[in-house]
Amino acid sequence: MAHDIEVEIERFIDAARHYQQCLDLATQNQQDNNTEEVLVSNLQGSRRTLLENIARWKNLVSTPTEHWEQTTINFCAESSLRWLLEFNIPALVPEDDQTTITYRDLAAAAGVPEQELCRILRFAMTQGLFDEPTPNRVAHTPYSLAFSRNEDYRQVVLLQTGFFAPMMKSLYEAVKSSEAAKGRSAFNLAMETDDPFYAYVSKHPELTKRFGAGMRFVSSAEDTSPQFLSDGFDWARLGKAHVVDVSILEFEPISACVMVGGSMGHVSASLAKTFPLLHFTVQDLPAMVARAKASPSASLSQLEFVEHDFFQSQPEASRQADVFLLRLVLNNWPTSKCREILSQIAAAMKPSAKVVINNFLLHDRGTLGKRTEALERARDLFQMAAMNGMERDVQEWHELIDGVDGLDIEKVVPQVGGKQVLVVARKSAQ
Numbered sequence: 001m002a003h004d005i006e007v008e009i010e011r012f013i014d015a016a017r018h019y020q021q022c023l024d025l026a027t028q029n030q031q032d033n034n035t036e037e038v039l040v041s042n043l044q045g046s047r048r049t050l051l052e053n054i055a056r057w058k059n060l061v062s063t064p065t066e067h068w069e070q071t072t073i074n075f076c077a078e079s080s081l082r083w084l085l086e087f088n089i090p091a092l093v094p095e096d097d098q099t100t101i102t103y104r105d106l107a108a109a110a111g112v113p114e115q116e117l118c119r120i121l122r123f124a125m126t127q128g129l130f131d132e133p134t135p136n137r138v139a140h141t142p143y144s145l146a147f148s149r150n151e152d153y154r155q156v157v158l159l160q161t162g163f164f165a166p167m168m169k170s171l172y173e174a175v176k177s178s179e180a181a182k183g184r185s186a187f188n189l190a191m192e193t194d195d196p197f198y199a200y201v202s203k204h205p206e207l208t209k210r211f212g213a214g215m216r217f218v219s220s221a222e223d224t225s226p227q228f229l230s231d232g233f234d235w236a237r238l239g240k241a242h243v244v245d246v247s248i249l250e251f252e253p254i255s256a257c258v259m260v261g262g263s264m265g266h267v268s269a270s271l272a273k274t275f276p277l278l279h280f281t282v283q284d285l286p287a288m289v290a291r292a293k294a295s296p297s298a299s300l301s302q303l304e305f306v307e308h309d310f311f312q313s314q315p316e317a318s319r320q321a322d323v324f325l326l327r328l329v330l331n332n333w334p335t336s337k338c339r340e341i342l343s344q345i346a347a348a349m350k351p352s353a354k355v356v357i358n359n360f361l362l363h364d365r366g367t368l369g370k371r372t373e374a375l376e377r378a379r380d381l382f383q384m385a386a387m388n389g390m391e392r393d394v395q396e397w398h399e400l401i402d403g404v405d406g407l408d409i410e411k412v413v414p415q416v417g418g419k420q421v422l423v424v425a426r427k428s429a430q
């Protein structure tokens with residue numbers, strides 16, 4: 001244990017030294033654009049290493065009592081954050097770093113009681129959110145300022161704290177009352193609805209808006225770009241071919257500069273641009289198809305949108321398809337449901353057709369940094385709570401496909417240094 005701590009201290013000091021060197025170089029400001037790119041990437045790397053080290057340290061040095069204390073801090077942090085963002089407090093604090101606002105003026109501007117505001121802000125300040133540089137006057141920190149400058153960031157955190165958090169907290173009740181056996185999830189319990197997750201979100205405009213903001217924010221913060229899908233499968237070799245993409249993207253259009261042709265069917269749209277000989281049939285439920293047909297993607301001649309429920313037999317036209325593409329779909333469903341979806345596809349496949357699955361990959365325990373692993377596992381728990389879905393590791397992808405009559409796995413390709421995986425399957429020999 002003492003040795004572990006010693007090694008951890010050395011790692012931490014190394015990362016901190018590296019971080020400081022990067023900062024020093026950056027402030028000397030004598031570099032050209034190329035050096036600046038390297039510096040930014042080095043800074044990013046050493047910042048992440050520091051965060052990973054801190055996560056390991058916390059686990060290493062905390063006693064059970066301190067973990068309990070941390071849990072108290074965590075749930076207060078979550079609820080105070082929601083309170084401050086719902087009342088849009090960040091937008092009411094002056095952005096200029098020389099200017100501050102009194103608690104009284106801030107409370108009046110937000111229309112909230114001064115005493116509650118003050119108590120909630122003083123807790124939030126312990127988490128790096130806002131500051132009180134002189135008594136009774138509130139100022140921004142870089143963290144609180146980000147909410148005032150980036151509305152998508154505010155919306156995505158409101159989605160987490162106001163919608164995802166209650167859903168995650170119902171995981172216990174969901175298992176206790178065997179909701180999965182009734183086709184329901186923790187989400188159904190928390191929201192007191194029988195609607196499936198996506199149907200519920202699309203019926204609630206405020207939630208749909210928050211999801212749209214969430215998708216924009218996540219696509220700028222994480223590498224979920226379709227580039228890996230484009231590079232990882234030999235699309236060019238198909239020549240003139242027909243691809244059935246079994247789902248559209250779920251929520252509001254993302255700006256055309258982020259995703260080719262708007263978000264509706266953005267993955268097919270992006271592949272269509274790179275591989276002009278491919279023709280795409282993009283399927284989804286009726287409401288999604290109606291929205292897609294009204295989006296900019298509808299004008300692309302290589303794309304057609306078709307209503308289809310993937311638990312039903314594929315339309316006759318799919319029998320000529322060369323590829324069935326499932327991107328970020330199967331993690332939304334438990335294995336038995338995934339097999340139903342894949343069986344419908346297998347039944348429609350011509351002998352030379354392929355199934356291409358693009359999803360997140362669960363890495364083996366202990367092979368990633370603690371914080372990265374926690375985020376990956378959190379994504380898996382989110383799928384469990386929302387839709388009884390799951391993220392899968394390499395073995396689980398094999399098990400899933402092996403359990404589908406008429407499909408054989410061809411290859412599983414993890415993204416090097418990334419979060420994604422490509423699973424390619426072919427029709428079993430008769």
Ligand SMILES: C[S@@+](CC[C@H](N)C(=O)[O-])C[C@H]1O[C@@H](n2cnc3c(N)ncnc32)[C@H](O)[C@@H]1O
Nearest residue numbers: 198247248249250284285288308309310327328
């Ligand atoms: C996570 S999104 C897929 C995202 C998209 N493929 C992408 O890569 O961005 C899941 C999609 O599955 C669709 N979906 C859910 N149930 C469906 C069903 N029974 N049949 C067809 N599509 C369905 C939803 O409407 C939603 O568009």
